[in-house]
Amino acid sequence: MTAADQLSQATGTTPAADPDCDERSQTFKFEHKVFSMDGGYFSYVKNTQEAAFHIPLGDLKGSIAIPVLRSEFDLNPDTKDGKLLGIVEKSLRYVREIRPNDSIPHELLDGTASWTVEEKHRTIARNRLTMQLVSWLTGGETQVVDLTQLEQLSEDPQTKARVQEAFARAAEKLGIGVDRKQEVVDMIDKLARELSYIEALRDRYTRVQYIGAQLALLSKLYKREPGVRNEIFRMQVLIRAPLADFDSMFTQADAQTGEILAVLRNIGAQTKFIREMRDELHHRLMLWDEMITPWAAATVERSPDIEALLKDTYRFLARNFAISNDWPLAGRRGR
Numbered sequence: 374m375t376a377a378d379q380l381s382q383a384t385g386t387t388p389a390a391d392p393d394c395d396e397r398s399q400t401f402k403f404e405h406k407v408f409s410m411d412g413g414y415f416s417y418v419k420n421t422q423e424a425a426f427h428i429p430l431g432d433l434k435g436s437i438a439i440p441v442l443r444s445e446f447d448l449n450p451d452t453k454d455g456k457l458l459g460i461v462e463k464s465l466r467y468v469r470e471i472r473p474n475d476s477i478p479h480e481l482l483d484g485t486a487s488w489t490v491e492e493k494h495r496t497i498a499r500n501r502l503t504m505q506l507v508s509w510l511t512g513g514e515t516q517v518v519d520l521t522q523l524e525q526l527s528e529d530p531q532t533k534a535r536v537q538e539a540f541a542r543a544a545e546k547l548g549i550g551v552d553r554k555q556e557v558v559d560m561i562d563k564l565a566r567e568l569s570y571i572e573a574l575r576d577r578y579t580r581v582q583y584i585g586a587q588l589a590l591l592s593k594l595y596k597r598e599p600g601v602r603n604e605i606f607r608m609q610v611l612i613r614a615p616l617a618d619f620d621s622m623f624t625q626a627d628a629q630t631g632e633i634l635a636v637l638r639n640i641g642a643q644t645k646f647i648r649e650m651r652d653e654l655h656h657r658l659m660l661w662d663e664m665i666t667p668w669a670a671a672t673v674e675r676s677p678d679i680e681a682l683l684k685d686t687y688r689f690l691a692r693n694f695a696i697s698n699d700w701p702l703a704g705r706r707g708r
Contacts, residue, residue, distance in 0.1 A: 405454050408473040413472040415461050423461045466656045494572040500563035505633045506539040566645045571626050574654045580665045587673050594675050611690035626650050
């Protein structure tokens with residue numbers, strides 16, 4: 374008996390009627406009784422990355438892939454529940470789990486993010502943009518990457534004075550007039566809010582880079598144990614491609630603000646690009662959460678605990694980043 378059969382028998386459910394779907398709904402308000410079971414939730418199946426509905430079945434847990442769920446309970450795409458299942462499949466790119474009656478992610482409703490950033494990330498994003506504007510003013514437009522240098526420049530009194538001048542000159546160049554420089558300030562603030570998510574993700578990415586760095590360290594610590602060292606070498610090969618893809622995507626995001634006036638003239642298109650990059654980076658980094666946490670807590674030394682973590686890491690990398698896997702950049706992804 375399939376999990377769907379067991380669930381149908383346990384709940385005495387019958388297929389839902391074909392109600393009109395309220396396209397403006399902001400919650401996963403399902404009508405079929407199958408979704409009313411305590412503890413039911415949607416997420417990807419770990420080993421297949423397939424969207425499924427997970428439900429408790431006594432002492433066991435069952436998982437029903439969404440295509441099977443549609444078929445077993447007659448949840449056609451033109452029914453309200455059927456449409457919501459389609460939204461679930463899209464939404465799992467943005468959130469790890471979805472439970473019935475949860476809110477639909479903001480990414481699908483209005484394009485904003487469902488998660489929050491720290492104030493430091495907003496500050497970094499705004500400082501990057503204002504420093505870019507100042508460098509444009511002085512005739513040598515460059516991006517300040519180093520955070521320590523960025524903070525020092527931002528706090529420099531001469532730089533602060535130039536920032537105000539840069540706002541005025543930019544307003545003039547944009548054709549809105551020096552007396553309306555506040556509009557440029559507002560545009561920079563708006564863009565900084567969007568870019569703050571990229572900065573938060575860049576911060577998160579350093580924890581993935583940390584894993585790569587620790588593998589290099591452990592390769593030296595286990596140099597006299599060829600079995601472990603060879604396994605670490607295979608992990609270093611597997612981790613290389615996803616790290617390179619992350620680096621490329623952050624470089625793309627930075628390059629998109631390379632010419633600050635062009636960005637301000639096309640702020641709508643730039644915002645769309647930043648959000649697409651934000652969502653793709655966030656989706657990819659969510660996959661790494663199961664490794665980021667144990668590596669952050671680990672003491673990196675030769676020990677049974679670290680060897681167990683290495684085995685877990687190898688399984689994770691082999692499962693998700695086999696050499697044949699293709700991870701296209703966001704801008705090339707089919708939609």
